[in-house]
Amino acid sequence: MKNLSRLLFAMLLVLGYSNVNAQDENNPWQITIGVNAVDAYPSGDGAPFSETIFSKFTDVDNYNILPSLSTISVSKYISDGFSLGVTGSLNKIDKWGENANGEAISVDDLSYYGVDGTIKYNFISGTTIDPYLGVGGGYTWIDEVGAGTLNGTLGLNVWFSENVGLTLQTSYKHAFEDYLQTHFQHTAGISIKFGGTDTDGDGIYDKDDACPEVAGLEAFNGCPDTDGDGIEDSKDDCPNEAGLAEMNGCPDTDGDGVADKDDSCPTVAGLKALAGCPDADGDGVTDADDACPDTAGPAANKGCPWPDTDGDGVLDKDDKCPDVKGTVANNGCPEVTAEIQKTLNEYAKTILFDTGKATIKTQSATVLADIIAILKEYPTAKFTVEGHTDSVGSEKLNQSLSEARALSVKEYLVENGIDEFRLSALGFGESKPIDTNKTRAGKANNRRVEINLAK
Known part of the structure; x- marks a missing residue:
């Protein structure tokens, strides 16, 4: 119980640390709860890597396993695939090292507990299969006698959903004191990621939300589509009125290709050049303003025909040079080239x-x-x-x-x-x-x- 108290105290420190750091990434925190297995067979005689260190790596008979919750770890994502974490673990040891015949040495039940810090690097984070490598150190006690360790870690997260997954991990713990043998510690547990911020409550974390202050749709990266026409408000010229994509989200009641908001005759099909109004005689004067809607004529005479003797496009009544072809810009007179x-x-x-x-x-x-x-x-x-x-x-x-x-x-x-x-x-x-x-x-x-x- 005394060892458990120490472990819980260490975890409280970790969780306290988590509450004073800004959460600026999607689910930056990960907590893993599970069981651990300690394997000190063979010990390697203190050498970091002996010829036999991996000889029975997968022999479960040599594992020391406490069949209950025995490991808890908390880590925080830093950036670029790196995260920093702390792990606390408990165990009961009944096999420790090997004898001259290469057999596991049985020992009386010894208490094992440790606290380890790890810097991890995830190779392909954000995917279902999420492998990682880690390096770190810590302190391990065997029945009140402890020593520092240098740890190398290989692990794998398998995410069932965005937030919940299975974590499998093996750590090689090299002891710096002769009285603590180098050993492996394997863990398996359930991991939960948390800590993402969703200010507008639309289910899209602020980090990935293009409109973090306004609830929106996943299809538009968290931005809204108020009128539900499939065009997000920021790109919708009529965000409160359902419309057409080709009209930038605005309706076109008469189907003439001119959005209602720009259409002077929104219920009658017309021409874009005349702001959506019709021109039956094609003289460029809308029917509503044309005194002769069935006969083409100049706009200057309200759509009715007037003579243009010199054919320069300027009516005789406005032509300062009615018998000489000129330009409209020069009031019907020729321009000096x-x-x-x-x-x-x-x-x-x-x-x-x-x-x-x-x-x-x-x-x-x-x-x-x-x-x-x-x-x-x-x-x-x-x-x-x-x-x-x-x-x-x-x-x-x-x-x-x-x-x-x-x-x-x-x-x-x-x-x-x-x-x-x-x-x-x-x-x-x-x-x-x-x-x-x-x-x-x-x-x-x-x-x-x-x-x-x-x-």
């Missing part, structure tokens, strides 16, 4: 001025006529006439000269039929060269006028 812009500037840079003056030379009349013809093709476009000089002379003088030349070109264009509101003049002096000012040719390129589309 990059090619046209390039042509304008190729002409503009050939405009000639009297030296040091803003007076346009008469020989520039032809190129100016070409520029005017282009500008008239785009009656609504606005342009900026820009003057530039080379670096010869003072910066102040060059700035004034560039402004004067730009204004001179603008006035010429206005005098020859271009609306003044379409033109502005700016001078940049020598600040924006397009070539070097170190050569005659470069300077000539920098002395220029540009006509650019106003942004």
